[in-house]
Amino acid sequence: MWSPRHRYWASEPRLPNPLDTGALPEIDLAYRTHRRLARHRDGTTAHTWAGAVTTRWYDRGHHMARRWQQRLVRLTADNPTLTATDGGVSAALLARTVVTYPETVALARALVTLPRAVSRIPRGPAAYRHARALAHIADRLELPRLLVPPDDLLWARLHHHNPP
DSSP states (O other): OEETTTTEEOOOTTSSSOEEOTTOHHHHHHHHHHHHHHTSTTHHHHHHHHHHHHHHHHHHTOSSHHHHHHHHHHHHHHOHHHHSOSTTOOHHHHTHHHHHHHHHHHHHHHHHHHHHHHHTSOSOOHHHHHHHHHHHHHHHTTOSOOOOOTTSHHHHHHHHHSOO
């Protein structure tokens, strides 16, 4: 995981050294948010869901692809061992967890606060309630809007945990 004191990320066993995250100040903020989120009764479950969602988005190049590409460029500039790994594994794959971490934490926080945000919406058509839920999540992810197809994990999460 991440060491706030030293600003190193050490979760990928295929790398010879931990990743220096000094060029990614957003990791520090996300880590502090994650620590607060971990105290919430639904925080761990929300983080697990968020991790699965952002991993799929990353692998498919969705939503925050440009943001993640820029973060990967900054990360690889400070970590030459990331691009010189054996075994043919790409830097994009090896750094996926650290690159998506801020959005994973933001999404987890949105999922935890979603029931309260959605409960303020008057009962009405399910499509309207789900659109408001997606607007809440987009706001937390700092996106202008968020559109998810029916086969997206986030769509499944919204329909399973926040029925109409």
